[in-house]
Amino acid sequence: MQTRRTFLKTSGCLAAGALLAPNLAKAAKVKDIGIQLYTVRKEMLEDATGTLKKLAKIGYKQLESARSDKGNFYGLQPKEIKKIAGDLGMTVRSGHVHIDKDWQRSIDMAAEAGQTYLVCSSLPSEGQTVANYQRCADAFSKAAEACKKANLVFGYHNHEYEFDKVDGKVLYDILLDRTDPTLVKMEMDLGWVIVTGNDPLAYFKKYPGRFPLWHLKDMDKAKKESTEFGKGQINVKQMLQNMDKSGVKYFFVEQEEYPKTALESAKYDYDYLARLDY
Template identity: 55%
Template sequence: MNSRREFLLRSGALAVGTALMPSFTFAGGKKLKGTSNIGVQLYTFRKAMGEDAVGTLKKIAALGIKEIESAGSNKGYYYGLKPKEMQQVCKDLGMTLRSGHIALNDKWEQTLDDAAEAGQEYLICSSMPSKGQSVDNYKKVAASFNKAGEESKKRGIKFGYHNHDYEFESDNGHVLYDVLMDNTQADLVHMELDLGWVVASGNDPMVYFAKYPGRFPLWHLKDMDMAKHESTEFGKGGLDIVDILKHQKESGLKYYFVEQEEYTNDPWDSMKENIAYLKRI
């Protein structure tokens, strides 16, 4: 694990390898997947979505993006649009409103109603609903996640959780993210693995794919500048994107969403660069 971790953290090595290898295959001759149905987490375009949701979605569609994951905003989870309206705008632009980041709070029933109206497949809790970096708290959260998963399943929606780096801290020798994984039901809680934060925490996503096969149907595909501890354009950080994309089967991957929270210039230039990178590999 240590040697792989060191490899993952070596910025720049991937870009050289990519230039030398224009295409990749899985065992058995299958081509590397990952460029046909590119998704985006709308937090990447948070300012533009807040100012003009429909116009911004049009610009996103023009980039060739097909899958959309929404995020919270000061205008709500649908940026001032009605849930059904948000779904229809995406559909008219050739995109699918696949998932949405939400909070598990006292507005949960309304969140479920809205997601059902929007036709979303996934609802993803974006951060821990109760604070406390302890085994006891993570077990309590796991129980609440199982309950939310049951309630979502009745509506035909899949519930899940999105990690950061702090979930990989330990309490009394137990990795807290592992506590969460061990105490949630696989058929009720569908994990969205933020690959950038996993690597930034000093861990290896492939270790988690092996330990919990099929538990990660969603990814946030995010490269990380390890020195600054912030996201960056693909190929400029510490995530081995080519290797990650070869492990989709072990992960159980269904969809991935590109997310970039910080940019070299602006989110549009960064996303164009990321899409060009994915097409290159």
């Protein structure tokens, strides 16, 4: 026979379960993990195909290349890296290059490699002034128009220096405010934003949909160096919980310093994310 006490105890548990259920339903696993190939730059230069095979075995699905001494694809041709990646179940989704005399060639190569995005990895001209950032924003607009003609999306990747202030104005904000949000997108390096004392979530709120790409990394704030996930001070889980607000389509793991080897860190980072509920 069920007494009032057991009824209340049972109903209380059910109520608690009902409250917890929505939270459990919201938990998700990280999927479609990408990597910036600069993470394994030495390995890519030594053996591009072999390194891609190792990354595929780890589980990475999305790739972002970076210009090197051997060109935009570590010595591989655009169609070549596209086929190798495709055969391994991966996609060359983006690439880091510079806005320079070879810009149109970089666009043509990115299109040939099947990329969706082409990212300018650093400012096309130097100078921590409002005038220079205005010039760079105008250069981005022009570069983005050229990308659009090739069915590519233009993006810019930040470091830390863009968050300097001049006359009370954050220089990075000039790049966002002076460019067309439908043409010029941003690849937010979350680590560098946070290290400078800025909040990615505030940028997601102020500039919705401007950040379709991320560099996801953990950082040792004291050393200002990247580290393996869970070993720094970046709240990776919190960032992932705000993907919708960012408008992010793809993120790429990037780690530039390692305790042992780049590939070991790449595996550690992948395994960390694969286990993570957010």
